Amino acid sequence: MSAHPLVPFSPPSGIGPFHIRPASEDDLPALFRLDTELFPHFAYPYFVLRQLFDVYTDHLLVLDDGSSLHGYALSAPSPDGRRSWILGLGVAKQLRGQGLARGLMLETLRRLPIGGVHEVxxxxxxxxxxxxxxxxxxxxxxxxxxxxxxxxxxxxxxxxLRH
Structure with a gap:
């Protein structure tokens, strides 16, 4: 599991307390439902989401209010750590425009391998x-x-994004 702590995040509008944290195995069903809602034509099949979780555990972040998931970000650093891809970013439709996707992206970028990633x-x-x-x-x-x-x-x- 990730060594990173739970990151509290309050969007500028003050719509409520959210936490950005690494996804857990228990999150997979809710994450699958959210991805299907957000990207009905391009949602990850459950088995692919499961495998992405297994491979990129520390790079699959969720936006959580303590009772349900409202967003996620998935990054995939290359084996040499020099390049990373953002494979998914989504926030529940009713919460868009509140700065939540920005918070997820900033935390995703912060967690990329320090000193190694030169391109995202x-x-x-x-x-x-x-x-x-x-x-x-x-x-x-x-x-x-x-x-x-x-x-x-x-x-x-x-x-x-190049450094």
Missing amino acids: WLTVEPANTAAIALYRSLGFAEQGVRKDYFGPGDDRLLLA
């Missing part, structure tokens, strides 16, 4: 202007559009 990459749906604005505000720069990234007609904007 991610993809985003080109029409998702809110997510693109968030990533740009964190220093990510556009690297171009990848046609058919998730299959025919499912293009993605590729972004990178």
Whole structure:
């Protein structure tokens, strides 16, 4: 398990206390439901989510209010620790616009291997202007559009943060 403590996080609007913490095995059913709600066409199958948890335990963070999960972030550092991918970021629809995704991303970036990661990459749906604005505000720069990234007609904007 992670050596990182529970990170309290209160969004600027003061909508309630949330904690950002590493996911536990017990979170997997709720995390699967949340991912399916957030990304109905691109949700991870349960078995893939399970395997991602097993491989990236310290890099799968959840946003928790003590009774349920409201968001998550998943990063995947390369074996050499020089590059990482953000494989997922999502916040419950009713809580968007409150700074929660920013908090998840900042904590995700903070937990990447210190001194090793020189690049963080991610993809985003080109029409998702809110997510693109968030990533740009964190220093990510556009690297171009990848046609058919998730299959025919499912293009993605590729972004990178370099140190």
